[in-house]
Amino acid sequence: MVSKIDNALSFQQQALGLRAYRQQVLASNIANADTPNYKAKDFDFTTALQSAVAGRSEGSLQVSKTDPAHLSGTAENAPVRLMYRTPAQSSVDGNTVEMDVERSQFSENAIQYEAGVTFITQQLKMLSLAVQGQSS
Amino acid sequence: MSIFNVFQVAGSALTAQSARLNAVASNLANADSIAGPDGKPYRAKQVVFEATPVDGQNAMGVKVKQVVEDASPGRMIYDPRNPAANENGYVTLPNVSVVDEMVNMISASRSYQTNAEVMNTAKQLLLKTLTLGQ
Numbered sequence: 536m537v538s539k540i541d542n543a544l545s546f547q548q549q550a551l552g553l554r555a556y557r558q559q560v561l562a563s564n565i566a567n568a569d570t571p572n573y574k575a576k577d578f579d580f581t582t583a584l585q586s587a588v589a590g591r592s593e594g595s596l597q598v599s600k601t602d603p604a605h606l607s608g609t610a611e612n613a614p615v616r617l618m619y620r621t622p623a624q625s626s627v628d629g630n631t632v633e634m635d636v637e638r639s640q641f642s643e644n645a646i647q648y649e650a651g652v653t654f655i656t657q658q659l660k661m662l663s664l665a666v667q668g669q670s671s
Numbered sequence: 672m673s674i675f676n677v678f679q680v681a682g683s684a685l686t687a688q689s690a691r692l693n694a695v696a697s698n699l700a701n702a703d704s705i706a707g708p709d710g711k712p713y714r715a716k717q718v719v720f721e722a723t724p725v726d727g728q729n730a731m732g733v734k735v736k737q738v739v740e741d742a743s744p745g746r747m748i749y750d751p752r753n754p755a756a757n758e759n760g761y762v763t764l765p766n767v768s769v770v771d772e773m774v775n776m777i778s779a780s781r782s783y784q785t786n787a788e789v790m791n792t793a794k795q796l797l798l799k800t801l802t803l804g805q
Binding site: 552555556558559560562563565566567568569570571573576617634638641642645648649652655656659 | 719785
């Protein structure tokens with residue numbers, strides 16, 4: 536029973552987690568808008584959410600082991616695969632942050648996050664309505 | 672929790688940008704200082720930014736790597752009555768470019784504003800998260 540409630544909410548939970556992570560990545564880009572040679576990063580939300588739902592962590596690189604004595608290694612373990620942005624207009628100091636792009640993505644992601652919170656709230660209301668089972 | 676890292680990232684940017692604004696203020700204030708504490712004309716100071724990882728995560732904050740002195744030669748004006756004038760009557764003024772500093776100031780203040788706004792958004796999102804299930 537409890538696992539069913541958990542399953543009902545797990546999709547939104549994954550989505551919200553990725554939204555929060557993307558917010559952090561975009562904040563890093565905005566913070567480093569004046570840092571020479573900083574390369575703006577982002578990730579594709581759709582593929583990240585698909586692999587998160589499927590239980591794969593696409594960011595971690597697994598070392599292939601052909602012998603039991605091989606070490607597993609300590610590859611970087613990010614929840615998603617970050618990719619560099621291609622700038623429309625590159626700057627002389629090697630920085631690829633474009634403030635208009637970052638700002639719009641940041642605002643959009645914030646709204647999507649708030650939408651995610653609203654979805655979870657509504658889903659919880661629906662569940663509690665089903666649990667109470669009373670028509671008022 | 673990734674959203675809390677946003678505060679650290681944006682906070683580091685606020686610190687770095689205010690250091691830059693500080694350097695600009697110092698340069699503009701001393702645009703005409705023909706002698707510093709060492710007796711030589713003031714030299715313009717510029718901050719160099721560097722991306723720095725926050726909290727061991729993939730989040731990149733920013734910090735001031737170093738403050739460098741501008742190596743360009745100082746402005747020379749002809750003013751033989753000035754006590755600091757050399758034998759040809761020229762006075763060496765600081766190498767502060769007032770136009771460059773004004774541009775720097777606008778850029779720093781805009782970046783500061785943007786990062787303050789980023790912090791505000793993160794705060795809103797966290798407050799919204801706290802209302803979850805209500």
